[in-house]
Amino acid sequence: MALKRVLPLRTVVATSVGLALASSSFVAAVQVASFVAGDAAWLAILVAGVLCTLAALCFAELNGMLPSAAGLRLWLGRAFGPGVALTVSLLYMGVLTGIVGAESYVISHIMVAALPFWSPAVWIVLMLAFVTLLNLRGVKLAGNFQDLVTYAVLGSLVVMAAAGLARGHGSLTTPLSPGSAEGFVRAVAVGIFLFVGFEWVAPLAEEVTEVRHISRGMLVALGILSVSYALFTVAMTSLVPKGALATSATPQVLFAGRAFGAAGVVWMAVLSLAASLKTFNAGLISVSRFIYATAREHALPSVFARLSYRYFTPWVAILTLFVVAVALSLGVLWTGRYLVLVNMAAAVESVVYALVGLSVIALRRKEPNLARPFFVPGGMIVPLVTVVVFGVLAAAVLATDRRALLYLVLGLLLAAAYVRLVVPRLRERARRARLARRRQA
Numbered sequence: 001m002a003l004k005r006v007l008p009l010r011t012v013v014a015t016s017v018g019l020a021l022a023s024s025s026f027v028a029a030v031q032v033a034s035f036v037a038g039d040a041a042w043l044a045i046l047v048a049g050v051l052c053t054l055a056a057l058c059f060a061e062l063n064g065m066l067p068s069a070a071g072l073r074l075w076l077g078r079a080f081g082p083g084v085a086l087t088v089s090l091l092y093m094g095v096l097t098g099i100v101g102a103e104s105y106v107i108s109h110i111m112v113a114a115l116p117f118w119s120p121a122v123w124i125v126l127m128l129a130f131v132t133l134l135n136l137r138g139v140k141l142a143g144n145f146q147d148l149v150t151y152a153v154l155g156s157l158v159v160m161a162a163a164g165l166a167r168g169h170g171s172l173t174t175p176l177s178p179g180s181a182e183g184f185v186r187a188v189a190v191g192i193f194l195f196v197g198f199e200w201v202a203p204l205a206e207e208v209t210e211v212r213h214i215s216r217g218m219l220v221a222l223g224i225l226s227v228s229y230a231l232f233t234v235a236m237t238s239l240v241p242k243g244a245l246a247t248s249a250t251p252q253v254l255f256a257g258r259a260f261g262a263a264g265v266v267w268m269a270v271l272s273l274a275a276s277l278k279t280f281n282a283g284l285i286s287v288s289r290f291i292y293a294t295a296r297e298h299a300l301p302s303v304f305a306r307l308s309y310r311y312f313t314p315w316v317a318i319l320t321l322f323v324v325a326v327a328l329s330l331g332v333l334w335t336g337r338y339l340v341l342v343n344m345a346a347a348v349e350s351v352v353y354a355l356v357g358l359s360v361i362a363l364r365r366k367e368p369n370l371a372r373p374f375f376v377p378g379g380m381i382v383p384l385v386t387v388v389v390f391g392v393l394a395a396a397v398l399a400t401d402r403r404a405l406l407y408l409v410l411g412l413l414l415a416a417a418y419v420r421l422v423v424p425r426l427r428e429r430a431r432r433a434r435l436a437r438r439r440q441a
Helices: 009-020 025-035 041-065 072-080 082-114 120-136 139-167 181-195 198-204 213-239 242-246 251-296 315-335 339-366 381-400 402-421 423-440
Strands: none
Touching: 009 139, 009 198, 009 213, 009 251, 025 041, 025 082, 025 181, 025 213, 025 242, 025 251, 025 339, 041 181, 041 198, 041 213, 041 339, 041 381, 072 082, 072 251, 072 339, 082 120, 082 251, 082 315, 082 339, 082 402, 120 139, 120 251, 120 315, 139 213, 139 251, 181 213, 181 339, 181 381, 198 213, 198 251, 213 242, 213 251, 242 251, 251 315, 339 381, 339 402, 381 402, 402 423
């Protein structure tokens, strides 16, 4: 039994956008704005979007060569060996799953402010349970939900941004002068977080109607995200002081209240709920497929490779993600430390993008005859620029948050220990099971 090819291009775009555009993204957008002067945050956001496009081109070449639900792990494995690939992939998957904690913290506070009859913990469990049920019922249903909500949220945000700028009569402060070079580099580095997850559509390579939809969808999504974030961030900082935005876990609600009053707060609460639901939904779709593919190759317990006979969904992986997401979300709710997850994700994304650029270079040399339906133009220029730029950005993010650096080092050590100590046992167990089945046959 295998996954089914049912997802069109619009769902790939919606999933790529949905993984990046979340309620917690507005917190990161305010961080970007705090590093630059005046209302010049849009410059840093667009530069971050262009840089992510370089990485997306590298992802597109690799996905065209080796389309698989295993995605990143397969590409890094062919380029650098299976041990490095699995270690990096597990850390990557863990950090991005942790983003659910930051997202849950933000959206639960928004919902409590708008509808205070339930506690934040109740809101978190209800939202995660809803998208888990959607995913258990099949990728087509989850994909249709993703399409509807993503495009509705995007349209509403653009309308709100335009209306907010009109309320401010378009009066902006130094929109073309971002200030110091150091501040601008840090703004771009944090701006990478705004696009975190756009590439996680790659694990859907076995469920899209055409493999090339993955590369097209990523590029279209990055363009949409760049414009939407730039408009909304400038609108926020033009109406609300940066200091007030920076001290709030829900800056978008402050903006909506200032621009549209009580009705704006309610509207933004609804939009934030929808944004979080689509982010949770997209994350479950993609990460569950990655877990399924990794277990299918005996790098995780085989139980995670089980598919539903009725809906063709990796139901064990989906339910496990639900439990982990609830635990992480409640942990962040208790500690209130959501920004460290934002910085960890920005750093890990940058490291992974650099490694993807290196993978393109390595595989062009190691496997030059492998079919490449998409080839990054410009020879080695784009992959090399991707490696250098994202290596520098990773260092810049971690320099601003030493706690994030410590947690990432610990996570890397745990992932390496798992790969060294546990994975060989899983594969040996799988080998013995195969031999036993052959003897019985």
